[in-house]
Amino acid sequence: MYGIILFTVLVSTYLMVIAKRMPALIRGFRYQSFCLFVFTWVIASSHRQPDLYIVAGLLFVLKVSLIPYLLYRIIKKIKVSEDLGLFINPQLSLVWALVFTYLSWVFSASLLISNETALTSMLAIAFFIVLAGLFLMITRMSALAQIIGLLVMENGLFLLASTVSGGMPFFVEIAIFFDVFVSVVIMGLFVHRINKLFTHIDVNKLSRLKG
Amino acid sequence: MEIFLILGIPLLLAISALFIRKQRTFGIVNSIGYLAVLFAGISLFKSIITKGSAKAFLGFIYLDFLSAFFIFVTSVIAFAVSLYSIGYIRKDVAQGVISKKKAQVYYLLFNLFCFSMFVVPAVDNLGMLWVAIEMTTLISAFLVGFYNSKESVEAAWKYIIICSVGIIFALLGTILFSYAFSISGLSKSLNWSDIAPVAHILDKDILKVAFIFILVGYGTKAGLAPMHTWLPDAHSQAVAPISALLSGVLLKMAVYAILRFGMIIIKSVGFAYFAHLMILFGIISLAISSGFILVQKDIKRLLAYSSIEHIGIISIGFGLGSPLAIAGALLHVFNHAVTKSFMFFGAGNIVSVYKKHNMNTIRGVIRAMPFTGIMVLLGMFALTGFPPFSIFISEIMILAAAFTNGSYTIAALLLFFLSLIFGAFIYHFGKMLFGKLPKGMVVSAEPLSKRLAFLFLLFLICVLGIALPFIKKDLLWFAQRLLQG
Numbered sequence: 067m068y069g070i071i072l073f074t075v076l077v078s079t080y081l082m083v084i085a086k087r088m089p090a091l092i093r094g095f096r097y098q099s100f101c102l103f104v105f106t107w108v109i110a111s112s113h114r115q116p117d118l119y120i121v122a123g124l125l126f127v128l129k130v131s132l133i134p135y136l137l138y139r140i141i142k143k144i145k146v147s148e149d150l151g152l153f154i155n156p157q158l159s160l161v162w163a164l165v166f167t168y169l170s171w172v173f174s175a176s177l178l179i180s181n182e183t184a185l186t187s188m189l190a191i192a193f194f195i196v197l198a199g200l201f202l203m204i205t206r207m208s209a210l211a212q213i214i215g216l217l218v219m220e221n222g223l224f225l226l227a228s229t230v231s232g233g234m235p236f237f238v239e240i241a242i243f244f245d246v247f248v249s250v251v252i253m254g255l256f257v258h259r260i261n262k263l264f265t266h267i268d269v270n271k272l273s274r275l276k277g
Numbered sequence: 278m279e280i281f282l283i284l285g286i287p288l289l290l291a292i293s294a295l296f297i298r299k300q301r302t303f304g305i306v307n308s309i310g311y312l313a314v315l316f317a318g319i320s321l322f323k324s325i326i327t328k329g330s331a332k333a334f335l336g337f338i339y340l341d342f343l344s345a346f347f348i349f350v351t352s353v354i355a356f357a358v359s360l361y362s363i364g365y366i367r368k369d370v371a372q373g374v375i376s377k378k379k380a381q382v383y384y385l386l387f388n389l390f391c392f393s394m395f396v397v398p399a400v401d402n403l404g405m406l407w408v409a410i411e412m413t414t415l416i417s418a419f420l421v422g423f424y425n426s427k428e429s430v431e432a433a434w435k436y437i438i439i440c441s442v443g444i445i446f447a448l449l450g451t452i453l454f455s456y457a458f459s460i461s462g463l464s465k466s467l468n469w470s471d472i473a474p475v476a477h478i479l480d481k482d483i484l485k486v487a488f489i490f491i492l493v494g495y496g497t498k499a500g501l502a503p504m505h506t507w508l509p510d511a512h513s514q515a516v517a518p519i520s521a522l523l524s525g526v527l528l529k530m531a532v533y534a535i536l537r538f539g540m541i542i543i544k545s546v547g548f549a550y551f552a553h554l555m556i557l558f559g560i561i562s563l564a565i566s567s568g569f570i571l572v573q574k575d576i577k578r579l580l581a582y583s584s585i586e587h588i589g590i591i592s593i594g595f596g597l598g599s600p601l602a603i604a605g606a607l608l609h610v611f612n613h614a615v616t617k618s619f620m621f622f623g624a625g626n627i628v629s630v631y632k633k634h635n636m637n638t639i640r641g642v643i644r645a646m647p648f649t650g651i652m653v654l655l656g657m658f659a660l661t662g663f664p665p666f667s668i669f670i671s672e673i674m675i676l677a678a679a680f681t682n683g684s685y686t687i688a689a690l691l692l693f694f695l696s697l698i699f700g701a702f703i704y705h706f707g708k709m710l711f712g713k714l715p716k717g718m719v720v721s722a723e724p725l726s727k728r729l730a731f732l733f734l735l736f737l738i739c740v741l742g743i744a745l746p747f748i749k750k751d752l753l754w755f756a757q758r759l760l761q762g
Binding site for chain 2: 177196200203209212216219220223226227230234235237238241242245248249252253256259260263264269272274275
């Protein structure tokens with residue numbers, strides 16, 4: 067069961083890496099968050115932990131519904147081209163993603179003391195998602211892609227926390243969710259401002275400050 | 278308990294900033310509030326020294342010597358900045374740079390920012406520490422992009438993105454710490470006061486990996502090179518009083534977070550690992566910042582790079598690790614906060630009169646604004662470590678510790694970069710301060726609130742410089758206690 071869910075998480079991350087346009091990227095993020103929601107829900111029901119249900123619920127409300135909705139609204143409102151502006155084309159990005167998957171497997175195998183394959187693969191997938199988020203932030207020019215890259219990294223950490231250390235303490239988890247939501251809202255505001263002042267959201271062209 | 282005052286007053290002021298329309302009255306109320314916070318900070322510091330450590334608010338807040346010290350530093354700078362803000366914001370409103378409504382927003386954000394910085398050293402839970410530090414980024418991003426110009430919005434965007442990514446790595450490190458704690462067979466917890474006593478039984482390899490993530494993550498926020506790229510942009514574009522807070526206190530909050538994790542690492546992995554990493558990053562920061570200081574044209578960027586330099590010195594101090602070095606580094610945290618805020622106030626005054634940042638075109642500051650000119654001259658000597666000012670004392674302590682430890686290379690590098698930076702500062706500021714009064718410029722005086730802010734900080738700079746050699750014994754005692762946890 068876990069295996070299937072984790073596999074879908076992995077696939078959704080690959081989908082995001084090869085996405086060329088903004089809506090596809092947001093859709094990928096939504097799939098990924100939904101998979102994490104199912105994952106948390108399954109853990110909650112198998113371990114009978116009531117507070118995990120709340121965490122899963124929050125995940126659904128914030129990351130599956132509210133944040134993608136906000137991002138879609140920003141795209142509609144600022145009316146810039148929906149292209150992500152790729153520095154590295156989708157095919158090559160996929161190759162990079164495969165390399166990252168392998169590297170995170172090696173890293174997590176060397177980090178863990180016990181040799182459980184299930185735990186190692188979970189850890190590897192979590193590290194891979196963090197790396198993929200970083201990759202998205204670095205190789206996409208649109209400011210919105212950077213926000214999504216950050217969210218993807220955060221998803222990876224969520225998976226990491228819930229697999230290796232049995233989740234963060236409950237109120238820390240809630241605080242982090244709140245924090246992520248606030249940061250998306252604030253970054254969205256800044257995207258609006260950038261668009262107003264520069265009439266584009268291409269971060270590659272933000273180069274007034276130097277030295 | 279004083280901690281409730283310290284956390285409560287900024288929150289109350291933030292709420293009342295929404296309702297009090299008159300920004301002038303509010304500025305004064307604000308300063309009185311922060312004066313109260315300052316006294317509360319001092320008395321908290323005193324009581325922690327006698328009591329050792331304290332918990333409050335259902336164990337949510339944990340205070341020991343280290344956190345009380347950082348709260349005290351924050352309260353000093355927050356008070357000075359609240360004084361300076363009165364004059365600065367009034368001038369901006371009078372000149373029509375910002376609207377009255379925006380002045381209200383400024384005070385709201387200022388108070389929220391201070392609140393979030395008081396929360397950072399007070400919380401016990403390492404996850405909450407992360408949340409609090411991320412909150413400081415999110416709130417201050419608005420203050421960096423406050424003027425809504427192209428440059429400031431660009432700086433704010435870089436700031437928020439780079440710091441958020443950096444801090445994500447810190448969260449990764451925190452999760453690995455909690456993993457190391459959970460496989461040791463103890464109950465699940467992220468509280469520092471639970472982890473620190475059992476640090477020696479945690480898995481060493483995981484902690485080593487985790488600490489690298491922590492150092493890169495919080496190091497980004499602290500402005501350690503080579504993760505410093507956001508810093509000169511954000512510090513040069515922020516509102517002048519906020520630049521003082523960013524440089525003086527916010528960077529130290531990240532240093533605080535690194536130290537918290539560092540104390541666990543020292544107990545478990547041993548001191549050498551922590552020391553090597555801190556000294557390595559410290560030296561890189563010094564080297565990179567000294568290069569940029571030499572060729573700098575923008576006055577506020579110059580000060581921002583100088584902050585990177587001082588963070589480097591602080592991390593070398595903690596890395597050296599003898600009681601003398603630790604005492605020096607802690608003192609340097611305070612001295613740099615005070616002196617750098619002082620200099621940012623001066624730079625803010627200069628920029629608001631000359632309307633430009635470029636040091637090559639600013640001339641005759643002492644003629645045009647005598648008070649600020651003299652203050653900046655004194656501040657420049659203080660910042661570059663000239664006796665009898667306080668930074669001299671803390672730098673000499675760190676240097677002496679390096680020599681007595683036998684780490685001659687580190688001492689030599691430190692001296693080399695310090696003298697390089699000293700020369701660059703004299704060159705840049707000498708050109709700017711002296712010279713004829715520019716044409717068409719009238720001699721201007723500063724309002725009382727700004728003068729008070731300067732004098733308050735100058736008092737601290739001078740008094741500490743003179744008093745410190747006499748209380749060195751107590752300092753060493755503190756440092757010794759800090760090392761023991």
